[in-house]
Amino acid sequence: MSPVSFDERxxxxxxxxRRVVEQAPPITLPSPVGPxxxxxxxxxxxxxAAIAALVTAVNADDGSQAPAPxxxxxxxxxxxxxxxxxxxxxxxxxxxxxxxxxxxxxGLPDGIPEVVRDAPIEPTGSxxxxxxxxxxxxDYDITVTTPRGTATxxxxxxxxxxxxxxxxxxxxxxxxVTLSVAVTVEGNRSPITLEGRTxxxxxxxxxxxxxxxxxxxxxxxxxSEEVSPSDDGLSTGExxxxxxxxxxxxxFGLGGGLVLSARSPLCQAGSNSTGSASGPRNA
Amino acid sequence: xxxxxxxxALASAGGDNGxxxxxxxxxxxxxRERTAVVGLAYALSGSRVAAEDLAQDAFIAAYRxxxxxxQPAAWVRRVVANLAVSGFRRRAAEARAITRLRSERPRxxxxxxxxxxxxxKAVRRLPKRQAQVIALRYLEDLSVAEIAAVLDTAEGTxxxxxxxxxxxxxxxxxxxxxxxxxxxGGAS
Numbered sequence: 001m002s003p004v005s006f007d008e009r010x011x012x013x014x015x016x017x018r019r020v021v022e023q024a025p026p027i028t029l030p031s032p033v034g035p036x037x038x039x040x041x042x043x044x045x046x047x048x049a050a051i052a053a054l055v056t057a058v059n060a061d062d063g064s065q066a067p068a069p070x071x072x073x074x075x076x077x078x079x080x081x082x083x084x085x086x087x088x089x090x091x092x093x094x095x096x097x098x099x100x101x102x103x104x105x106x107g108l109p110d111g112i113p114e115v116v117r118d119a120p121i122e123p124t125g126s127x128x129x130x131x132x133x134x135x136x137x138x139d140y141d142i143t144v145t146t147p148r149g150t151a152t153x154x155x156x157x158x159x160x161x162x163x164x165x166x167x168x169x170x171x172x173x174x175x176x177v178t179l180s181v182a183v184t185v186e187g188n189r190s191p192i193t194l195e196g197r198t199x200x201x202x203x204x205x206x207x208x209x210x211x212x213x214x215x216x217x218x219x220x221x222x223x224s225e226e227v228s229p230s231d232d233g234l235s236t237g238e239x240x241x242x243x244x245x246x247x248x249x250x251x252f253g254l255g256g257g258l259v260l261s262a263r264s265p266l267c268q269a270g271s272n273s274t275g276s277a278s279g280p281r282n283a
Numbered sequence: 284x285x286x287x288x289x290x291x292a293l294a295s296a297g298g299d300n301g302x303x304x305x306x307x308x309x310x311x312x313x314x315r316e317r318t319a320v321v322g323l324a325y326a327l328s329g330s331r332v333a334a335e336d337l338a339q340d341a342f343i344a345a346y347r348x349x350x351x352x353x354q355p356a357a358w359v360r361r362v363v364a365n366l367a368v369s370g371f372r373r374r375a376a377e378a379r380a381i382t383r384l385r386s387e388r389p390r391x392x393x394x395x396x397x398x399x400x401x402x403x404k405a406v407r408r409l410p411k412r413q414a415q416v417i418a419l420r421y422l423e424d425l426s427v428a429e430i431a432a433v434l435d436t437a438e439g440t441x442x443x444x445x446x447x448x449x450x451x452x453x454x455x456x457x458x459x460x461x462x463x464x465x466x467x468g469g470a471s
Contacts, residue, residue, distance in 0.1 A: 006449055006458040010421040013399035017422060020331070020395055021322040 046253015053245035102143040309349055313342055316356055319423060320363050326418040327367035329407050333374075337366045357433045360423070364434070368411040405455050406448075413448035416441055 104114045320341060324334035341363040345355050352358045394400070406414050412434070419430045427445070431438040453460040 004458055005461050006453040006456070007461055009398070009402055009456065009458055010417070010452075013395070013402040014326075014421040014424075016395045016399040017326055017403065018318075018322055021318055021325055021334075 040257060042256035043253045046249050046251075046256065050246040050249035050253070053249060054242045100143075102141075104141045309346060312345075312355055316359060317342070320359055322422055323360060323418055324363045324367045326403055326422050327364060327407065327414055329403065334367070337363055340366060354432070357429075360419070360433045361435065364415045364419070368414060402452070402456060405452050408455075409448055409451060413444055413451070416444045417448045417452070420445060 100116065100118045102114055102116050317338065321334050321338045324337040324341075325331055328334055328337060341359045344362050345352060345359045349355070395403070406417050409417065415434060416430055419425045419433055425433065427438050427441050430445075431441045434441070449460050452458070
């Protein structure tokens with residue numbers, strides 16, 4: 001028996017394989033071809049979202065650091081009041097240094113006709129006023145002053161009819177109220193919104209007073225309430241979250257791109273393969 | 284006939300042409316080359332069902348770059364040869380094909396003779412470039428020059444690769460190697 005040559009075996013195997021391919025039963029491809037699965041939009045979206053998250057974290061003002069300034073609802077002896085959050089917006093000129101808030105209204109503690117707060121304006125454009133005590137509903141005049149302009153608005157603080165069931169009973173007549181003050185400062189190029197929040201009077205503990213007895217007004221501008229300039233900066237947690245978001249979204253984008261690029265034969269074929277080949281004999 | 288997606292389906296599926304008819308010549312090219320390209324993918328991947336998907340990917344790539352490709356037959360073979368020897372892509376194509384076939388009626392393929400199957404298994408154990416050269420040489424019946432064109436490499440490299448591949452396969456399969464004049468064209 002003569003030894004079999006490789007060429008003979010290879011030709012026989014090739015013919016066998018061709019027969020298998022040609023005699024294969026019909027194949028139905030229900031949805032064989034979809035639109036081009038471009039992978040790069042996922043990368044772009046991921047990076048863009050990551051940048052947006054980082055920018056958001058950087059631009060976040062101190063609201064997230066403030067001690068729970070959410071509107072607080074409380075009930076009194078026979079009436080129910082809902083804390084009201086009101087935003088007033090006006091335009092003043094850009095000015096450095098300090099923003100001054102002056103608040104006048106019927107709900108200020110006895111003997112205090114007005115409350116004046118000042119807060120440094122950070123380079124990021126944010127400032128924060130210390131809590132202001134309010135005890136009754138009514139119209140309050142809010143004046144926000146910067147060195148180059150003043151804006152005054154009357155902000156109504158109204159009693160609502162709705163009752164928040166989970167609201168704790170009012171320990172005193174000092175009604176927690178949250179006010180938000182937004183000031184738009186026009187710059188040379190584009191407006192920047194300065195926002196002051198946290199005009200809130202923290203609820204007093206139940207032992208602070210009895211119903212019908214006004215609680216002692218909180219210390220105005222106590223050291224603990226003052227806002228230090230460093231408070232307007234980014235905390236370590238914010239930076240960490242920003243980094244985590246950035247990395248996570250970037251990985252999401254890149255991962256999606258890699259997965260979809262695996263579907264693209266062009267990545268394997270290479271861009272330099274276009275049109276440079278000469279055809280085989282059956283081309 | 285294999286119920287392969289045809290060029291009209293490619294055009295209507297939202298390709299770059301936005302639903303326009305297939306570019307001139309693509310349909311004929313597709314029908315002419317389909318079986319050979321599937322066979323090449325089968326030889327290099329070892330999976331009949333994955334070969335269908337790999338070939339389809341190659342044809343879709345050719346469809347999208349139809350106006351840029353001067354020699355589509357060589358180009359699509361290069362693409363499918365690269366796809367088929369890539370383990371990741373081959374497995375991905377096989378997974379897709381299996382998923383697709385689960386919803387269809389059972390199919391069976393006529394198996395190759397055992398000794399032929401053994402030869403192709405040995406081919407697939409070769410280095411990628413050697414496997415590509417062997418498949419193009421014996422299955423596609425291409426000359427050294429044509430293989431060099433398909434793989435975008437030098438003819439001397441193809442000759443050397445082909446020599447090494449033959450020797451390795453002959454040793455593995457206990458066959459003899461004859462001196463072949465690779466300059467004269469195809470294997471047959």
